[in-house]
Amino acid sequence: MRRRPPVPAAARAILARDRLALARLITKVENRDHGVAPVLQALYPHTGRAAVIGLTGPLGVGKSSLVNSLLQLLRKAGKRVGVIGVDPSSPFSGGSVLGDRIRIDRDPADTGIFFRSMASRGHPGGLAAATREVVRLLDAFGMEVVLLETAGTGQVDVEIGAVASTNVVVLVPHLGDEVQSLKAGLFEIADVFCVNKCDLPGADGAARYLAELVGLTPRSDAWRPRVVQASTVLGTGIDELWAAVEAHEAYLRTSGSFEKGNRTRLEAEVLELYRERILAGAVAQVEGSPELRRLLDEVEARRLDPRAAADSLYERNHARRRPRS
């Protein structure tokens, strides 16, 4: 059952820390190119070492600057760091809606950093699947920490948050009414809150408010989310932020929560890949077919409703080939 095929050259290149090979493989993973399957298979035993840390929060709270400050801190500590910036994207242009906004001060000669911006292209399901595999490539490449920055626009953050073992939600002292309400969705994924731009007035109040909310929010585990304040302008709080992240990672390891979370993440990934596999063929098979054309004629003439048309496609192309439903 466990085939051990020869290790593909691209996998050997990743283990040898070939940056160009890494960039190329990430592009293939993003494009859901099935050809990377043997490479991922060969690399899989070499993964599972990197700490995967998510950072999210509304637009304008300074997530990118914070990622930048964390990068400097981690590099000084000798850690190799991968950064993935995940943005929602336009399916029309294939481009990023928010643009490549992360400006990272990096020494081009520093091989201990690898930065990649990902566009979501199609559906968020596929984005989470692709992000998991890109994390795994960075992990096999030898990155000890992978920072996942998401754009803070809701659903995508929550899905990508599920890829990380620790999630930092970044806020600022004074959010407008509208942005403030975003917190509701981000609240549940936060293991650490960071009140960024704490040089602005109101930071203490915001931190107290968050700490109170933390006390009121039930969790499925015994971790109590920490609230830290930081200012990338003053250069303060970055150590405290990382200490809080490390405390959560330590909690995960000692409480057994890491294994449980890891199992949940792997299950989500396998089921997602299973769905992807099922759909890949099914839609291609009917798209552009005379059968679909005929059904759409009926739907357009309002003699058949869309659900009945979908059922008809299902019955003819799918259901009857399967002995039990």
Place this chain on the structure above:
Amino acid sequence: MRRRPPVPAAARAILARDRLALARLITKVENRDHGVAPVLQALYPHTGRAAVIGLTGPLGVGKSSLVNSLLQLLRKAGKRVGVIGVDPSSPFSGGSVLGDRIRIDRDPADTGIFFRSMASRGHPGGLAAATREVVRLLDAFGMEVVLLETAGTGQVDVEIGAVASTNVVVLVPHLGDEVQSLKAGLFEIADVFCVNKCDLPGADGAARYLAELVGLTPRSDAWRPRVVQASTVLGTGIDELWAAVEAHEAYLRTSGSFEKGNRTRLEAEVLELYRERILAGAVAQVEGSPELRRLLDEVEARRLDPRAAADSLYERNHARRRPRS
């Protein structure tokens, strides 16, 4: 092939403009309750009359106030109007991330308005499918215009935008750098741009800038997006906004683009429902199975990679029951 079952009571209630029946059916559609299929089927021949207008744009540009102003205008003109507010949501709480932010000044006795806020819950694919069906319910109910307001957070707007025949993208004179870059994704779906809050300085410049961008952006049709200015505070520009929407709707009808767009929308809907149908059973079948548990043990031990596990699930549960791949 075309069964004509008796018209269900719920469908008759919709045609009789029973608001409570409408609210209940919308909830069922949102929950993807398969029991609504015969109701939707019976109502389908009574649909296709409503103009479906999307309004989107970044947070804080005043979309809700604009929807409110359009509502007043349309009601004065004697039009029956449905409003759907679509927000991203947290999969944990099932609640809305952005909250129910639309404040509509409406006369409770006015039966010519129906307002509904929708949470996305699961995946955006399902959200578009549900939104299409809710639009159809409002259409069958007799609403002549359906306004679809989305939260302006990227991907969801584009997906929901595909449900509407005319899309208005709302902006303000001065957007911050970060929000400004959001325009890239929203630009491609815009048939009309509205520079809202035009009482603020810079509105003329913003409108000129947009008009220039419009001239530079290729489209698949001959429509040139209009740029209008509005202020809900001053009460100006609302007529012009609606005139621009009507001009686009008229263009669609006279150019034959409406039929083409409608066909594309119906095709997307049928394929989406087909996907939904295929996946419904497939994942439930393997979730919690001893087979999945065993595979996850192997993945956890890094003896099998996630893709190979998904392939194995596919081979055993799906592929071998189908004579041709």
